Amino acid sequence: xxxxxxxxYFDFISPFSYLQWQKLKPLLRERRVQLVPIVFAAVLxxxxxxxxxxxxxxxxxxxxxxxxxxRQEGVPLRFPPAHPFNPLPALRLSLAAGTTxxxxxxVFDWIWAQGRAGxxxxxLAPLLAALDVAAEALDSDATKAELxxxxxxxxxxxxxxxxxxxxxxxxxxxxxxxxxxxxxxxxPALLSEAEMQRVGQLPVGLQRRR
Numbered sequence: 001x002x003x004x005x006x007x008x009y010f011d012f013i014s015p016f017s018y019l020q021w022q023k024l025k026p027l028l029r030e031r032r033v034q035l036v037p038i039v040f041a042a043v044l045x046x047x048x049x050x051x052x053x054x055x056x057x058x059x060x061x062x063x064x065x066x067x068x069x070x071r072q073e074g075v076p077l078r079f080p081p082a083h084p085f086n087p088l089p090a091l092r093l094s095l096a097a098g099t100t101x102x103x104x105x106x107v108f109d110w111i112w113a114q115g116r117a118g119x120x121x122x123x124l125a126p127l128l129a130a131l132d133v134a135a136e137a138l139d140s141d142a143t144k145a146e147l148x149x150x151x152x153x154x155x156x157x158x159x160x161x162x163x164x165x166x167x168x169x170x171x172x173x174x175x176x177x178x179x180x181x182x183x184x185x186x187x188p189a190l191l192s193e194a195e196m197q198r199v200g201q202l203p204v205g206l207q208r209r210r
Contacts, residue, residue, distance in 0.1 A: 006033040006185075007166040009154045010104075011040035012094075013087040015066040015077065017163040018112040020175040021104070022075050024165070027182075028101055035099050037091045038151040040162045046155045053084045069175070078115030088147075089138055090118040093128065095146050096137035103131055 008024060010017040027033060044051050052062045063079065070077035090107050097103035110116050110127050117123035121135050128135055137143055154164075158171055165172045165181045170191060172181035184190045191197075 005166075005168055006031060007036055008033050009036045009038050009159050009162055009164040009166070011038055011087055011162045012090040012107055012111055012118060013040055013084060014162045015063075015070075015079070015112060016175040018077070018108050019066070019069060019073065019075060020163045020165070020178055021108050022073070023175075023178045025101070025105070035101065035104055036150050036154065037094050037099060037104075037147065038154045038159070038162065039088070039091065039147065042151045043155060043159060043161065047160050049160070051084070076113045078113065080111050080115055080119075081117050082119075085117070085119040087118065089121055089124055091147055092138040092143045093124055093131070093133060095143050095150075096133045096140075097131045106131060 006027075008020075010021070012018075024033065040051065053059045063083070067077060067079075090111065094103050094107050097106075106127060107118065110124070111118040121128070121138055125135070128138075157166065157169075159166075159173075161173045163173075163175060165178070167181060167185055170184065172178070172184070
């Protein structure tokens with residue numbers, strides 16, 4: 001798997017995406033990683049799940065946990081004015097700017113390092129100017145269609161959360177799975193070990209009624 005194609009699925013709404021982005025940036029100097037902004041809410045809908053920020057108690061814990069993780073990792077983090085927020089303008093901005101590492105980094109920094117709103121074209125106006133992106137590009141049919149294609153492709157690939165780093169067809173979900181993904185990247189035989197294979201086919205012993 002050392003030569004596997006790498007794809008990173010993310011949404012700017014996710015602070016865990018922001019945290020993993022800091023770990024991913026050094027890897028970009030060594031390998032090509034396809035950066036794919038997607039709509040997390042659409043993924044949740046496809047999976048019939050709620051996001052952590054939609055569950056009372058879990059929401060507050062998640063925010064505190066994110067702050068603690070950022071401090072542990074030495075990453076500057078300041079929450080935006082409201083969360084959850086509408087991430088579509090930020091996602092479309094990254095696409096309109098070519099989804100370059102520089103554009104993605106700028107949007108993450110704006111929302112999660114500076115703690116600014118990213119939920120409207122007006123809120124993002126200074127960033128649009130800095131990235132030389134016209135406001136009209138965020139509302140263009142082409143940009144909207146590209147975001148839908150990205151999200152549909154992610155769902156078809158089995159993505160169920162963000163951030164997700166895909167090594168070929170193997171999905172590693174979450175900021176906390178980053179080291180696991182790098183280990184699998186370094187050692188292609190890791191996921192072929194007998195116990196890794198066995199748990200991948202483990203029978204379901206009980207299903208909860210809904």
